[in-house]
Amino acid sequence: MQYRERDDKVIIFLVFLQFLFSYISTKIISQDFKLSFKELLYVLITGSFLGFTYNYINIITVLFLYIFLIFLWRNKSNIYEVLIYCSLGMIISVLSDHISSFFRYAIFGNKSSSFKQLLVLHMPMYYIIGLILSSLASYVLKRILANIKNQNKSPIFLTALSCFIWLTYVFSIILIRVSGDQPRLIILNLIFLSLYLILFFGILITYILISQKTYETRRREDEYMYMERYTQDIEKQYNELRKFRHDYQNILTSLEGYLVQEDTAGLKQYFYSNIKKHSDRLMHNEYMLEDLSNIKINGIKSIIATKIIYAQDMGLNANFETSDVITRINMDIILLVRILGILLDNAIEELLYLGYGQLLVGLIKYPDNILIIVQNTCRDNLPNIQTLKKRNFSTKSSNRGLGLSNVSDIIDQCPNVISEIIVDNQLFIHKIFIFDKEK
Amino acid sequence: MLSVFICEDVISQKKQLEKYIKDYIMMEELDMELVLSTDNPYDILAYLKANPNTIGLYFLDVDLKSDITGIGLASEIRELDVLGNIVFVTTHGELTYLTFVYKVEAMDYIIKDTPEKICKRIQECLDIANKRHLNDQNSEKKLFKIKTGSSVRYIDHSEIMFFESGLAPHKVVLHLRNSQIEFYHTINELANIGDEFYRCHKSFVVNKNNIQNINKAEKIIEMVNGETCLISSRAMKGLLE
Numbered sequence: 001m002q003y004r005e006r007d008d009k010v011i012i013f014l015v016f017l018q019f020l021f022s023y024i025s026t027k028i029i030s031q032d033f034k035l036s037f038k039e040l041l042y043v044l045i046t047g048s049f050l051g052f053t054y055n056y057i058n059i060i061t062v063l064f065l066y067i068f069l070i071f072l073w074r075n076k077s078n079i080y081e082v083l084i085y086c087s088l089g090m091i092i093s094v095l096s097d098h099i100s101s102f103f104r105y106a107i108f109g110n111k112s113s114s115f116k117q118l119l120v121l122h123m124p125m126y127y128i129i130g131l132i133l134s135s136l137a138s139y140v141l142k143r144i145l146a147n148i149k150n151q152n153k154s155p156i157f158l159t160a161l162s163c164f165i166w167l168t169y170v171f172s173i174i175l176i177r178v179s180g181d182q183p184r185l186i187i188l189n190l191i192f193l194s195l196y197l198i199l200f201f202g203i204l205i206t207y208i209l210i211s212q213k214t215y216e217t218r219r220r221e222d223e224y225m226y227m228e229r230y231t232q233d234i235e236k237q238y239n240e241l242r243k244f245r246h247d248y249q250n251i252l253t254s255l256e257g258y259l260v261q262e263d264t265a266g267l268k269q270y271f272y273s274n275i276k277k278h279s280d281r282l283m284h285n286e287y288m289l290e291d292l293s294n295i296k297i298n299g300i301k302s303i304i305a306t307k308i309i310y311a312q313d314m315g316l317n318a319n320f321e322t323s324d325v326i327t328r329i330n331m332d333i334i335l336l337v338r339i340l341g342i343l344l345d346n347a348i349e350e351l352l353y354l355g356y357g358q359l360l361v362g363l364i365k366y367p368d369n370i371l372i373i374v375q376n377t378c379r380d381n382l383p384n385i386q387t388l389k390k391r392n393f394s395t396k397s398s399n400r401g402l403g404l405s406n407v408s409d410i411i412d413q414c415p416n417v418i419s420e421i422i423v424d425n426q427l428f429i430h431k432i433f434i435f436d437k438e439k
Numbered sequence: 440m441l442s443v444f445i446c447e448d449v450i451s452q453k454k455q456l457e458k459y460i461k462d463y464i465m466m467e468e469l470d471m472e473l474v475l476s477t478d479n480p481y482d483i484l485a486y487l488k489a490n491p492n493t494i495g496l497y498f499l500d501v502d503l504k505s506d507i508t509g510i511g512l513a514s515e516i517r518e519l520d521v522l523g524n525i526v527f528v529t530t531h532g533e534l535t536y537l538t539f540v541y542k543v544e545a546m547d548y549i550i551k552d553t554p555e556k557i558c559k560r561i562q563e564c565l566d567i568a569n570k571r572h573l574n575d576q577n578s579e580k581k582l583f584k585i586k587t588g589s590s591v592r593y594i595d596h597s598e599i600m601f602f603e604s605g606l607a608p609h610k611v612v613l614h615l616r617n618s619q620i621e622f623y624h625t626i627n628e629l630a631n632i633g634d635e636f637y638r639c640h641k642s643f644v645v646n647k648n649n650i651q652n653i654n655k656a657e658k659i660i661e662m663v664n665g666e667t668c669l670i671s672s673r674a675m676k677g678l679l680e
């Protein structure tokens with residue numbers, strides 16, 4: 001809005017109100033409802049400062065406003081999200097200002113920019129429209145960001161898009177200010193601004209739909225690959241079994257030979273040198289994936305099979321067990337597969353680091369829930385669980401620190417899923433309870 | 440007195456178990472008695488129904504020649520004797536370790552190995568069960584009852600660092616010395632479970648006995664296990680008094 005009455009105090013106050021609104025809007029969009037005295041003080045001071053400078057730099061104030069906003073948010077989230085929040089907050093602030101101006105002109109005509117009218121008519125309308133838009137944007141953005149996070153992507157595209165739209169807005173309001181604050185121009189500008197916003201959401205939705213499709217395809221490919229490896233492994237085991245049956249036949253025949261000849265000494269020697277060896281081999285790891293056939297959900301079966309086969313290939317002691325047939329789990333399977341992937345990767349890494357130990361994975365069916373356990377040997381001096389769960393924490397110095405915090409994020413999203421973590425006695429145990437009914 | 444039960448369908452092995460157990464109880468003068476040794480799982484259930492206050496230590500074979508397995512029997516024993524200790528005797532090795540431990544909350548399992556090893560393992564189980572039993576009897580421990588999954592657990596107050604309300608509604612995270620347990624509850628009532636608990640923040644209830652250090656500048660409480668929780672300015676005054 002442009003202020004016709006050159007009253008400094010009034011302008012300071014109005015600019016301050018606009019800054020206050022941008023702050024509230026950004027708070028709503030970022031869903032940060034914590035109030036702090038420090039923040040309010042910051043808004044009060046910078047808002048008044050911006051009001052003073054408005055007389056000298058006019059509409060350029062809006063850029064400073066944006067920068068102050070980013071500065072205030074800088075530590076609340078990662079920089080990409082902060083830029084989205086602040087840009088969207090500013091976009092909504094400008095848009096509601098325009099809509100409000102449009103109504104003011106429509107109802108009261110051209111000469112309605114007096115201080116009193118601005119304060120009584122414009123500001124309340126501006127706040128109401130703005131709050132509605134912010135809540136809407138906050139709802140949509142939350143879902144979009146969750147979607148992006150689920151696909152393990154960075155929101156950089158969204159950041160670029162919102163910054164771009166915001167800069168276009170700035171450009172267009174500076175332009176309109178240079179050519180004077182005509183009602184017609186305001187309407188024209190409003191149309192442009194709305195078009196931009198629609199374009200923004202249009203591009204965004206298309207982008208998300210496309211990326212969701214590619215994600216889905218990739219996931220299916222992965223699943224197919226896992227299933228193939230699982231089938232190969234089953235075949236390998238089947239061949240082992242055939243070989244064993246063949247050996248077994250031979251053993252029986254030779255035993256019979258010794259018995260017919262009543263050669264006890266030979267029998268004894270034969271038993272200890274040949275048969276005992278076989279019985280030891282029977283207990284060996286590679287026969288322990290048979291329980292996997294109890295899981296009737298392909299995604300879950302394949303992720304467990306792949307990781308355990310991988311661990312066994314690496315020479316680790318890894319087993320899976322379930323005594324129940326699992327046909328249904330009350331949780332988005334894609335999310336569960338992600339959780340299992342992270343937990344199993346962590347476990348395998350830890351065992352590779354240690355060079356010894358055991359990985360146990362189990363599914364247990366209770367009357368009203370299913371329990372998934374991932375248990376592995378771990379080092380003695382592991383930090384406390386709170387530290388392990390921190391974002392960006394990793395026991396290795398490399399760049400993958402999203403492990404456990406991601407798992408907690410997913411579980412927080414599911415009201416019927418709870419977890420338990422135990423780090424004790426060189427064992428790391430992660431339990432996940434999935435309830436059949438929503439709690 | 441702890442009652443010891445055996446359910447094993449191979450007579451020779453059953454006799455062997457009986458001998459190991461009786462000898463060890465006598466030798467160590469444990470407060471235990473072998474009350475029932477049988478090959479029929481229903482005998483144990485009948486005994487428990489007739490003597491409802493029994494706290495037992497059960498040695499069960501997994502493969503019983505009956506219409507229920509040792510695991511099924513264990514689940515039914517659990518219903519009748521919540522505090523009992525169950526030990527499986529099995530040939531299966533580690534094949535179903537997690538099932539033993541979690542499905543029926545078995546105390547331990549013994550692999551049918553050489554007689555000396557079996558004997559040693561049985562003695563260990565008797566010792567552990569005895570220690571637990573004595574602990575439960577003599578302690579003045581204050582316990583917090585919590586339901587996770589399908590089982591009810593009792594947690595010693597001194598193990599509790601703090602409660603934290605979760606991001607999802609109705610979920611509360613219980614921070615213990617070495618573990619974190621989520622359960623369904625609201626944080627509001629948790630400050631009332633004992634005098635040592637204090638609502639230090641909208642989302643936290645802290646155990647005052649386990650505080651290591653209070654960082655006044657950053658409004659953080661450090662616990663004895665190194666974890667931290669938040670404290671509000673208002674609660675800070677209350678806590679320091």
